[in-house]
Amino acid sequence: MSDLNRYNDWLTCKSVAWESLCANCGACCGALEDPCEHLKKGSDGKFSCETYESRFGIHHTVSGKLAKCVPIREKISRGESWPGDEHCGYKGR
Template identity: 45%
Template sequence: MGSELKDYLRLKEEEWEDMCIRCGGCCGAFDDPCEHLCKDGNGKYYCDIYLHRFGRRRTVSGEVFDCVPVKKILDRHWKNDFLCAYKQYRPFPWFKLK
């Protein structure tokens, strides 16, 4: 793969990641959170194993689930999922949130 294409794809990936408002909802922040979900001093959520997050994980109540890219769960529902930037963006892909 050429370096220009790699740079372009990296930029697009960063743009996609930047859309997340870190509400934590997709990681269970509003009901039964993943054991790896943490909150920073500004009230935003982050994953303490972000670079290695995919795979079998557990919630604080002990439920086992698979952590997958958020793109793969946009058709699912979770508590307060109306907050999710990707769910808001999805029906209007021509409209960029930020």
């Protein structure tokens, strides 16, 4: 295996590990207050984003307010908080 392939595998592992920290509670997308229009609740009670691959940018909440979707890293680094964030797997990392 080439160094490039090993590096790509390492990146993939890191990305999977990072994504696995999310419990899909939907809290950072407003599940407990005024959710983003793209937040969907599954039959298992978990939430997902219907536009995940192109999620970043301006959207609306279900009540019609403008809402900016940013990477969770950015929210954490800015010290943001949101209802339900005490259960977020990324807080405190």
